[in-house]
Amino acid sequence: MPDLSWNTSLWGDNYGWEEAGEEWSVPWGGSEAQWYGSLFPRLHRLLPASSILEIAPGYGRWTRFLLPNCERYLGIDLNASCVEACRNRFSNASHARFESNDGLSLAAAPDASFDVVFSFDSLVHAEIDVLQAYVAEILRKLKPGGTAFIHHSNYAQSQLVEGQNDHSRAHSVSASAVADLVSVHGGQMVVQEVVTWIDAALLDCLTMFRRPAGQAEVPAPVHLSNPYFADEARLIAHFQAPYSAI
Template sequence: MILKKDNIELTCLEIDIVEQRLDLDGKYILELGCGRGDFTRRIAGQGNDRRLVATEVDEQQHTINIINNKLPNVRFELAGAQAIPANDETFDRVLMFKSLHHVPVGVIQAALLEIKRVLKPGGLLYISEPLFQGDFNEVLRLFHDEERVRAAAFNAITATVRAGNFTLQEQLFFRSSVFMPTFSMFEQSIIDVTHTDHQITAGMMKAVKVAFEKAVAVNGGVFTTDNRVDLLRK
C-alpha cells in the first residue's frame, strides 16, 4: 500500500466518490467519527431507503447533533470506533471520513477488528485520510502536527489487510478544496473545535495567522488537501 502520492489525478467532491462506489440505497450504514454530521446529512438526505447510525466521541458535538437532527433515518450515538454499540454483522457499510487518525494509536487495530465484527459478510469499509502534504496542511502543522498519527492510520490499514481481516477492493487519491479567505473562518472551523484543545500561545497564534495570510495571498483563500481512500471488503 502507498503511503504518499505526489501527483494527485482526481479533483472532486468526496461525496461523489462515496455515491459512485458504495451503492448506499437500501443499506444500513455506520459512520464513525461524524463530527458535525455534514456527510451524515448529505448521505441520509439523498437516495432511497438509507438508514444511518453516526457516532462521535466529542460529547459537546454529539449533544448538538442530537438537538439538530431532523432526519428520521439517522440515529446519533456517543461512541468510539474501538467500542461500537451494535451487534455482530449489523451494517452493510462503514464510513470513516478522515477520522481513523483521530483514534488513539494504541487502539487503532482494535477499532478495525471492531469494525470487522459489526460489518456483514461482504460489507464495505470506506476510509478516507488526508496525506501529510498540501497548503492547508502547512498551516495546520504549525500548531497541530498530525504526521505521526496519519502515518499510524495508514500503517494500520496495511496491517489489517495483510492479516486477512479485509481485502483491498480499491485505493484512490483525490484532491479536495475549501474556500477559507479569512483567518476568523480558520479559527472558527479549525482552532476552536471542541474535540481538541490546541492550547495555542499568543505567539503561536500570531505565527499561524501570518502563515495563513501568506497562503491566502497566493491561493486566494482556496486551500487544498490531498487525500487517500481505501475501500476494504470484509
C-alpha cells in the first residue's frame, strides 16, 4: 500500500533520480513531447497563469514547463531531497519557491492566492486520506475561480484483473471518490477523465475542478472515459517527439 511512509522512503532515500523522472516519459518519447502532446492540450485554457502551485514536483519534470507559464510559482513536496534538487535545478528562477511538507498540508501556500494548482504523476500513489486532505487544502489555496488539475488513482473502479501490474496505484482511490470530495468541500467539477496507464485499463484519473467564483453560472461537468490514453502516448512518441529533437 503506497502510504505516506512508502512515498517518503521510496522517493526520498531509495529512488535513483539519475534521470530526474525523464524515464517515466519514455512512452511519450520524452517529457517535452508529453507536455506539448498530452498535458498542454488539456491545460491550455488555464495557462499562462499569474500564480501556480505544484504539488509533488519531484525533480521538476513538469516544473520546467510551468515556470515560463507564470509570474509566481510554489512547489511543495513530501521529500526534502526533492525540494533541494528543485532549488538547485531552478536556482535562476527568481519567481519560484520550493518547500517540503508532511504529505497532507499545504500550509506553506497562502490561502486564496493561486490561479492554478497542478499535480501529475505523483498523487497516483496517494491513498484516499491524502486526497481527502489535499482536495480541501487545494480549494482553500485557490483564488475564487481558480482551477486545479490533479492526476490520481482510479484503482478502486478500474476492475484491474488480479495479477495485472497495478503500477503502485493507491487501491483506496477512485474517480467518483475524488468527485465526492470535491463536492463535499464546495468545489465545482470541471472535467474528469478516466484514463488507461501504459498497459492497465482505466487505472488513473485526471480531475480538473474549480473554486467557485460568486454567482457565476456553472457549466455542467464533463466526464470522459478514455481507453486510448496509452495509444495517444504511442502516437505522440511516434509523430510528435521527433520535433522535440530538432
